[in-house]
Amino acid sequence: DAGITQSPRHKVTETGTPVTLRCHQTENHRYMYWYRQDPGHGLRLIHYSYGVKDTDKGEVSDGYSVSRSKTEDFLLTLESATSSQTSVYFCATNAGGTGTEAFFGQGTRLTVV
Amino acid sequence: GNSVTQMEGPVTLSEEAFLTINCTYTATGYPSLFWYVQYPGEGLQLLLKATKADDKGSNKGFEATYRKETTSFHLEKGSVQVSDSAVYFCALSDQGGSEKLVFGKGTKLTVNP
Numbered sequence: 559d560a561g562i563t564q565s566p567r568h569k570v571t572e573t574g575t576p577v578t579l580r581c582h583q584t585e586n587h588r589y590m591y592w593y594r595q596d597p598g599h600g601l602r603l604i605h606y607s608y609g610v611k612d613t614d615k616g617e618v619s620d621g622y623s624v625s626r627s628k629t630e631d632f633l634l635t636l637e638s639a640t641s642s643q644t645s646v647y648f649c650a651t652n653a654g655g656t657g658t659e660a661f662f663g664q665g666t667r668l669t670v671v
Numbered sequence: 672g673n674s675v676t677q678m679e680g681p682v683t684l685s686e687e688a689f690l691t692i693n694c695t696y697t698a699t700g701y702p703s704l705f706w707y708v709q710y711p712g713e714g715l716q717l718l719l720k721a722t723k724a725d726d727k728g729s730n731k732g733f734e735a736t737y738r739k740e741t742t743s744f745h746l747e748k749g750s751v752q753v754s755d756s757a758v759y760f761c762a763l764s765d766q767g768g769s770e771k772l773v774f775g776k777g778t779k780l781t782v783n784p
Contacts, residue, residue: 591772600760600776600777601774603773650715657721657764660715660717664712665714
């Protein structure tokens with residue numbers, strides 16, 4: 559268990575409001591990721607980080623931003639939430655290296671009404 | 672770009688039946704291949720992996736062989752149990768050094784007693 563904590567675990571918010579999801583890890587892993595899980599799509603990468611203040615876009619980054627000011631924390635922000643961002647969000651970490659295992663948090667269920 | 676196609680299911684089996692979940696991939700180079708499992712209400716966890724052609728990953732009675740000639744990584748288990756009921760995801764990681772994962776859409780397995 560890589561000690562990944564996501565907060566909050568559940569959130570309901572209104573369209574147009576900003577939302578920030580937090581991922582905290584205790585394993586000092588270099589890489590951190592945010593994925594969203596939707597029926598019929600599996601998991602899709604939103605953004606990832608390869609070090610403090612080093613981030614890059616994933617497959618579905620529109621409408622999302624991220625920040626990593628400390629190794630252990632990776633924040634995902636929806637600047638103005640839309641109903642299409644209703645989803646389950648998973649944070650993951652990886653120490654790095656070919657074929658290394660990714661460790662996942664328990665997920666955050668976000669509903670935008 | 673890289674992609675993963677897997678049998679979507681749902682799959683319903685009786686206890687002790689044989690399981691196969693097909694997975695094929697498209698990628699440049701030599702990606703690492705994974706099967707992750709998601710139990711209800713939880714995040715994903717690694718089931719098994721293979722990092723080069725002809726490698727066989729195995730864990731908890733599950734097996735998958737990295738077949739480069741057919742670009743496949745099919746998951747098999749000889750005798751499933753009720754406790755194997757879960758969603759199974761095939762995935763590959765790119766070789767850019769970030770270990771980003773590309774997932775298939777997932778296959779829901781239900782095993783009945």
